[in-house]
Amino acid sequence: MDSGIKGAPLAAATASGAAGGAPFIRIEDVSKSFGSFQAVRNVSLQITKGEIFALLGGSGCGKTTLLRMLAGFETPTSGRIFIDGQDMTGIPAYERPVNMMFQSYALFPHMSVEKNIGYGLKHDRMTDAQRKDRVREMLDLVQLTPFAHRKPHQISGGQRQRVALARALARQPKLLLLDEPLAALDKKLREHTQFELTNIQHKTGVTFVVVTHDQEEAMILSDRMAVMDKGRVMQVGSPTDIYEFPDSRFVAGFIGSITFFEARVRSVSGATALVEVPAMQTCVTARAVPGLAEGALVTLALRPEKITLSRARPEAANAFSGVVHDLGYFGKDSLYKIALPDGTTVSVNSVNARRSGESGRVAVWEDAVWLSFEPDAAILLTA
Numbered sequence: 001m002d003s004g005i006k007g008a009p010l011a012a013a014t015a016s017g018a019a020g021g022a023p024f025i026r027i028e029d030v031s032k033s034f035g036s037f038q039a040v041r042n043v044s045l046q047i048t049k050g051e052i053f054a055l056l057g058g059s060g061c062g063k064t065t066l067l068r069m070l071a072g073f074e075t076p077t078s079g080r081i082f083i084d085g086q087d088m089t090g091i092p093a094y095e096r097p098v099n100m101m102f103q104s105y106a107l108f109p110h111m112s113v114e115k116n117i118g119y120g121l122k123h124d125r126m127t128d129a130q131r132k133d134r135v136r137e138m139l140d141l142v143q144l145t146p147f148a149h150r151k152p153h154q155i156s157g158g159q160r161q162r163v164a165l166a167r168a169l170a171r172q173p174k175l176l177l178l179d180e181p182l183a184a185l186d187k188k189l190r191e192h193t194q195f196e197l198t199n200i201q202h203k204t205g206v207t208f209v210v211v212t213h214d215q216e217e218a219m220i221l222s223d224r225m226a227v228m229d230k231g232r233v234m235q236v237g238s239p240t241d242i243y244e245f246p247d248s249r250f251v252a253g254f255i256g257s258i259t260f261f262e263a264r265v266r267s268v269s270g271a272t273a274l275v276e277v278p279a280m281q282t283c284v285t286a287r288a289v290p291g292l293a294e295g296a297l298v299t300l301a302l303r304p305e306k307i308t309l310s311r312a313r314p315e316a317a318n319a320f321s322g323v324v325h326d327l328g329y330f331g332k333d334s335l336y337k338i339a340l341p342d343g344t345t346v347s348v349n350s351v352n353a354r355r356s357g358e359s360g361r362v363a364v365w366e367d368a369v370w371l372s373f374e375p376d377a378a379i380l381l382t383a
């Protein structure tokens with residue numbers, strides 16, 4: 001048995017995966033029912049070796065159930081799962097090249113940090129010296145060497161999380177499944193730990209599948225993510241794909257803030273479409289998407305940071321007007337709620353790039369303002 005995680009396989013792993021090598025995990029049309037209730041519906045996913053892949057979705061959408069099927073704690077009702085080319089049907093959890101880190105961490109309170117990390121190695125065929133080496137390596141990896149002899153109650157929540165991570169990685173799984181790994185931490189510690197988790201993953205090159213219901217966490221942690229709803233995968237992509245190019249109202253609305261407008265397609269010419277937006281009392285141009293038919297009803301979606309506010313009518317491709325209905329000042333930026341004539345409220349985020357007092361603001365309550373946006377900034381949705 002080799003002496004453990006030595007780092008650096010990530011680049012190689014990512015390259016081979018990205019170069020179109022066989023996916024490391026293949027989930028093929030997997031469904032899971034509990035009685036008459038379908039918790040996971042026809043999910044197909046491919047996950048590359050060395051990736052951090054997030055499963056993101058609201059409570060009860062089937063994330064944990066999907067993770068448990070990967071681990072072998074749950075059997076799919078239909079469909080198949082392949083890990084590293086091997087069909088997992090009928091393979092019990094303990095024979096899979098997989099480890100799972102549970103939300104509660106489940107550390108042994110009476111054992112030291114060191115003993116907790118080494119616990120999983122007990123039944124592996126290793127000499128005492130090899131086991132010691134591996135534990136030392138893991139302590140170093142999660143930067144807990146000075147705490148090796150402490151008990152779990154003598155370290156912080158973030159440190160406990162790292163002990164659980166080290167224990168899960170000690171047996172060198174090819175795949176680590178993490179169910180809400182940061183949920184027990186407070187906000188500040190969570191942000192810090194997100195970066196640590198990605199660092200550790202990069203050092204080891206182990207493929208991580210992380211379940212979270214926190215959108216920002218999925219964005220920060222993952223190379224790619226699947227957004228789930230009611231047991232289905234709605235969209236798969238990089239954080240940028242998901243945020244900037246959502247392909248449904250559900251995904252667009254699930255991540256970040258956004259305003260939806262009903263619109264009708266007037267014409268499509270090459271990469272742009274002309275759409276009529278009754279709430280804006282005008283026609284606007286937007287980046288075309290596949291499947292736009294002339295005359296069809298679609299949704300136009302705009303994120304708050306993509307809209308520019310001005311007092312005077314701007315010379316922009318797309319402009320419409322409204323009245324400041326509400327205004328929140330957050331220091332680095334301000335959030336405006338603009339009311340349109342038909343009652344639609346549009347959120348606009350404006351960065352306070354210059355130092356100025358209240359007199360320097362673009363607008364205050366009840367001011368009439370212009371809103372403008374680039375054609376590329378508008379998201380057209382047909383689903």
Ligand SMILES: Nc1ncnc2c1ncn2[C@@H]1O[C@H](COP(=O)(O)OP(=O)(O)OP(=O)(O)O)[C@@H](O)[C@H]1O
Pocket residue numbers: 034037039057058059060061062063064065066213
């Ligand atoms: N053993 C079970 N028997 C019956 N129903 C179950 C079982 N396990 C899960 N479910 C149901 O399946 C659905 C999906 O559950 P799952 O635990 O996968 O959700 P989740 O996405 O992880 O949610 P959360 O974010 O709240 O943890 C839920 O409606 C849940 O009640």
Ligand SMILES: [Mg+2]
Pocket residue numbers: 063064065
């Ligand atoms: Mg869950």
